[in-house]
Amino acid sequence: MNDQLTERIEEYLQLETNYAIILNGEYGIGKTYYIKKELFPRIKELQVSNSKKEEFYIPIIISLFEVNSIEEIQNQIFIELYPILKK
Secondary structure: OOHHHHHHHHHHHOOOOOOOOOOOOOOOOOHHHHHHHHHHHHHOOOEOOOOOOOOEOOOOOOOOOOOOOHHHHHHHHHHHHHHHHHO
């Protein structure tokens, strides 16, 4: 993956939107490595735009493998967010 992709994702995060980003590509090209080792460290340094206090993004990963409904997606998001929200 490259810096241009990371920069475009950073720009996207500064927009007011509630959409998701899907990173798609062939198996084994390094998507998960890129997300965990390159993208997430940079996203964690970004301040949330239009926030009244100093807040930074907390990225999470969910898998859509064998997901059959929106409720299953919501459950996966909640499971990933619960430890963060608990703090």
